[in-house]
Amino acid sequence: MNIAGIELKNPTILASGIMGTTGAALARMGRNGAGALVTKSIGPVPKKGHNNPSMVELECGYINAMGLPNPSYSGFCEEIGIAKSKTDAPLIASIFGGDSAEFTEVARGLLSSKPDCFELNVSCPHAEGYGASVGTDPDLVHEITASVVDAVDVPVWVKLTPNVTDITSIGRAAETAGASAVVAINTVRGMAIDIHSGYPILGNRFGGLSGPAVKPVAVKCVYDLYKALDVPVIGVGGITCPQDAIEMILAGASAVEIGSAVHDDTQIFETINKGIDAYLQKYGYSKTEDIAGLSHEMI
Amino acid sequence: MNIAGIELKNPTILASGIMGTTGAALARMGRNGAGALVTKSIGPVPKKGHNNPSMVELECGYINAMGLPNPSYSGFCEEIGIAKSKTDAPLIASIFGGDSAEFTEVARGLLSSKPDCFELNVSCPHAEGYGASVGTDPDLVHEITASVVDAVDVPVWVKLTPNVTDITSIGRAAETAGASAVVAINTVRGMAIDIHSGYPILGNRFGGLSGPAVKPVAVKCVYDLYKALDVPVIGVGGITCPQDAIEMILAGASAVEIGSAVHDDTQIFETINKGIDAYLQKYGYSKTEDIAGLSHEMI
């Protein structure tokens, strides 16, 4: 299926930050059935990330604040090469920076490794000066997107934060600047406190919520973006089973990304793909595209 | 305990929209141990609310779009009178309107029933022209809060929406305008779709997420507001057990409101109060005030 400028093997994509630190780990997820692979977010210089705990399973999901650890684009080119050599799933490079110059530097720096697409992380909720620090301002998102689109010759997707008053205004800025798709959502700002010690559990004190807890939030964002934009929407947030993926697609997603659910099942891509196929067959559809956004017509 | 201008029987308050349609239902929650009672949100004219389904239990919480059904202030004075005559828990009137004039009209209209406090609903995420439609704009929140504070002689609390880029800017507007406390959070924008029919499940198509799913979001909002404001913060969102209430208090809440958890246990107030007392005793504190915001000191 061709979505937003790249040829996906199927509609289930490995989300950024999950098994995306090495080419080998990415390739493993490709072998496990992912339709495309998004890398860990890569920046201009090596970054250690926040102190641990950096990810903890809560009652209804996960909270994390990794802090964008990465070996920088120069350190990561080799990993993209390995991933591409060991799987035929398209490779999407997630990148971040503090401004459009940094974003462009990172994108250019990775071009030699031939990623099939870039995903701009303007949405990580817990990295000061990066991620949502820039992604809550439509003008900055427009500027960053436009410069990366200008600098590379592959599609550019923009991953959005739900932690804004109006996600469609950010999505529109990305679309206007030439993004081939928007990806929604990144994690939801959240926090957990250990009541016995009194300490916030994450090393960074707060972080981003993922997993089942955020699925209704993601479905609503995807629904709104589908209505507001012309470019495809990639749905992500709390998908753990075929039913979740189908719900997201009915809301308006052309494809879905899967993250935290890898915790319970590294074969999750295959499971979800089979479930989507069974659903399409049961209800007489021939392909995922037939049901994308269908809930908008049910009135 | 005296919190934000009213004398609570204990730190567990019945949240707005829960068992708050009639004086009798409110009084029942008072008998069940609530430290104070917030009414259903009352507006200027009778309102039927959205079509059903208006509340559905999801995997990790509830999604609802009631649509602010209420008999108007003139119809509701009698209910407040009944609630006040049948329980000694302080009665907090939740009110809404489309602008400061409507808010003031409703507040003045309820004064004869002698509520102990007003809670301004500038945060309901699914009522066009009301709730979060006004509560995402700091200037509007300031204007509305200031006019109600001016019109009444009891404390005014402002209930905030988490569906904004920066909740502290809204909280500061409320504080500056004279609010005695802020209440955080109202529900998180969300949506659920029935994959078999393709229809969004709520009559209003989308609504607000509550229950365990949103607790980490609420904890973070309370933590940020505690740091940003001088007035007390009342914590609400996903509290279902004593541990949840304690977590919210450690984040910075002076008291907590309890909503969806009434679904599983109408005696939840007593359960949580006992649990808080046991915690205080175990760790050698004498009152809830001793631990409010304590997580900020754990560094």
Added chain:
Amino acid sequence: MRPIHSKITEIIEESPNVRTFFFDTHFETAIPGQFVMVWVHGTDEVPMTLSGKNSITVQKVGDATSRMFELGIGDHMGLRGPFGRGFTPPEKDEKVLFIAGGVGAAPIAPLADIIKARGIEGHTILGSRCCDEILFRERFACGRVDITTDDGSEGRSGFVTDQLAETDTSDYDRIYVCGPEIMMYKVFEILKTRDVHVKTEFSLHRYFKCGIGVCGACSMDPEGLRVCRDGPVFNGSELEGSEFGHYERDSSGCKCHF
């Protein structure tokens, strides 16, 4: 729980305005008197007491029920439940009286099915407007059935209360009542006078919003009992001195007197 997507497998036209819809979803654990929230896609969701493990019996009265009457076999509705508190079934040696008016026969019929299966005898007073609208008479054939019709087209001409007035209720261990609230309240008054209302269970209707006991829209005065969760079945003693028979509330919470 999310609504269960349920296919209509059979429709029985009980009378011009009453139909029973059967579904491929069976609520095996349901107790007679429990209800489901019935979601008519794109229209509304309304509470319906189960008239069987996989059926509801619907009178056409509003938007949702009118839309239901346009649906056929193979169409779908969303069902959530079973919810609420049902009837207390009789013990083996107890004597049972059913009093049902109109579509109020639907919640009670499953109870009649059970007592018939258990070999308990049940006496029924079954009222309707006319002979065409007598509901489930065969399901109540577990003992004597006194039919009343408003127009006298079958059985006794008059109301179930007329029949009840002449019925000795002192021997019954349990009396189950469902019908229009005015009818039920009159039954309640008669039985209270005879001091047997504590043996009686009534299945009530109110406007529901959430249907799961949270919002309080269906709370009754003066105790704040929720019809959707503490009911819909209440013992007569719980209804003494309540709003029952006097008023209900509409969707905005305004009182509507009967």
Added chain:
Amino acid sequence: MRPIHSKITEIIEESPNVRTFFFDTHFETAIPGQFVMVWVHGTDEVPMTLSGKNSITVQKVGDATSRMFELGIGDHMGLRGPFGRGFTPPEKDEKVLFIAGGVGAAPIAPLADIIKARGIEGHTILGSRCCDEILFRERFACGRVDITTDDGSEGRSGFVTDQLAETDTSDYDRIYVCGPEIMMYKVFEILKTRDVHVKTEFSLHRYFKCGIGVCGACSMDPEGLRVCRDGPVFNGSELEGSEFGHYERDSSGCKCHF
């Protein structure tokens, strides 16, 4: 799971730089070789293989472990676990060899406890830098124990590999190895030459972020096996041709060669 608030009930100073901390939290279901994430409040969280159902044995090497060494009985840490894949315990009639270097004795000691309790004989090669740092020698007393020290202050002077080179391994059904990666890799090479590496299990260390198999920070080349979830214990056959013994990655994901 959230970290379990765990009180330190006892501290044993095993050597100047190694202490065993006992907690009031018991991981009864833990398999030898499984680890817990140990949260030192306000500092960091690090993985530690359990040296017992309620103990970890810690070498002072960085911020978190240094802070741990400032804690006393009655202080608390947060523990999450048990996580990961542990050792495969031996069957009743199997012959067992343990090879442990330094604080690497800690993950293996619980396995020695088990086989001792089951009456299985185990041969141990236990290495350390000097006689003061020999760890858990009494827990390995389930058969012959060959001690090696780098400085010759006790037992054989030299490394565990020197002892292993002279040990006939053909009779052992299972060989369990833990220690510094360089040591483990040399053991691996010797055993591979003898073609018995498939009988061998190694307990590995890597930098963990999430500790629960999601982030991929501890993935090993070339298969992308996660040390925190697919390991930390790996069969020798799984490590053939891998990064094992060659490099690991730091917290930013950059390779660090041994």
